[in-house]
Amino acid sequence: MLAMGFLDCILPALRLYLLGLRVLIKQLLCRPFTLPELALQHGRVAIVTGGARGIGYETARHMASLGAQVIIAGQNELEGVSAVKKICEENREAKVEFEQLDLASLQSVRQFVQTFKRRSLPLHILVNNAAVMLVPEGRTEEGFERHFGVNYLGHFLLTLLLLDTLKHSGKRGSCSRVVTLSSSAHGAGEIQLDNLLNRQCYSAHAAYCQSKLALLLFSSHLQQRLDRGGFSVSSCAVDPGMVDTSLYRHLFPPARLAQTAIARLLFRSPTQGASTVLYTALSPSLEGEGGGYWSNGRTEMTSPNTYDPQLQLGLWDSSCRLVGLQEQHQP
Numbered sequence: 001m002l003a004m005g006f007l008d009c010i011l012p013a014l015r016l017y018l019l020g021l022r023v024l025i026k027q028l029l030c031r032p033f034t035l036p037e038l039a040l041q042h043g044r045v046a047i048v049t050g051g052a053r054g055i056g057y058e059t060a061r062h063m064a065s066l067g068a069q070v071i072i073a074g075q076n077e078l079e080g081v082s083a084v085k086k087i088c089e090e091n092r093e094a095k096v097e098f099e100q101l102d103l104a105s106l107q108s109v110r111q112f113v114q115t116f117k118r119r120s121l122p123l124h125i126l127v128n129n130a131a132v133m134l135v136p137e138g139r140t141e142e143g144f145e146r147h148f149g150v151n152y153l154g155h156f157l158l159t160l161l162l163l164d165t166l167k168h169s170g171k172r173g174s175c176s177r178v179v180t181l182s183s184s185a186h187g188a189g190e191i192q193l194d195n196l197l198n199r200q201c202y203s204a205h206a207a208y209c210q211s212k213l214a215l216l217l218f219s220s221h222l223q224q225r226l227d228r229g230g231f232s233v234s235s236c237a238v239d240p241g242m243v244d245t246s247l248y249r250h251l252f253p254p255a256r257l258a259q260t261a262i263a264r265l266l267f268r269s270p271t272q273g274a275s276t277v278l279y280t281a282l283s284p285s286l287e288g289e290g291g292g293y294w295s296n297g298r299t300e301m302t303s304p305n306t307y308d309p310q311l312q313l314g315l316w317d318s319s320c321r322l323v324g325l326q327e328q329h330q331p
Helices: 002-029 054-065 077-090 106-118 146-169 184-188 204-229 246-250 253-266 270-282 309-323
Strands: 045-049 069-074 095-100 125-128 176-181 233-239 293-295
Touching: 002 184, 002 204, 002 253, 045 054, 045 146, 054 069, 054 077, 054 095, 054 125, 054 270, 069 077, 077 095, 095 106, 106 146, 125 146, 125 270, 146 176, 146 204, 146 233, 146 309, 176 204, 176 270, 184 204, 204 233, 204 293, 204 309, 233 270, 270 293
Parallel strands: 045 069, 045 125, 069 095, 125 176, 176 233, 233 293
Antiparallel strands: none
């Protein structure tokens, strides 16, 4: 039994690091996607979770430079206010602000949505960017494993509570868009619907991969529901690639040393990582082409289990129960 428990913890790490090596080699062989010039976004409103640093910051900064009104949603107020200040120093015309959002608390998610809706603003773009990676074992406010709770369930609830505003803001020829950041790590993920919350042996690697697979299943199933309802909202998932950000700070120590040594040379910059996010969120060439998994500026195939309709629906229904959503909040 001890040997089985050890393998249950070690094998997910090996799978993730081998997958990461393959992704890095592929990334080095491909030219980074160059973001085309995008139209001005005056009058459009965007929310970017985790927009105070890394890919989220570059996404928020670029959107603001195009004239969009951007709300950076994050947990760290000092970090968020600093990001807003930097963007405004770069562009005095920027319409950007920070709002408190702790994805580890469903109550915080609900409070954020209530605060936003009281302003009667439209919402044209929602970027589900914030994430934790390989954090030590811990629980969210409601008792969910942190990767599953922060990366997935928090964004699941946020998106569905904002969906009515997204629907009202989109129109034919100018759809609202939900862009959810997943990862190639989804390929090493597993979803067991009868055991979503409990693991005999905690593995941060397995938990991270599970959360990224869950995000991809959610993004795909959301698009199917939007299509059936005929709503002017599109949903897609994006893999930004291996990007030099602070997301890797909880790597296993030897891997962290290797990552630190090679990241600036071999990883993409946050600006490059944000390119596909911005493209899927803003490009007029993608109008009406919802869905898909985007990487380096183009759609890619995902792991076979992401196409399982029963898994998608089962995860959706389970997630609704976990966050306490009723049918009227679903598309």
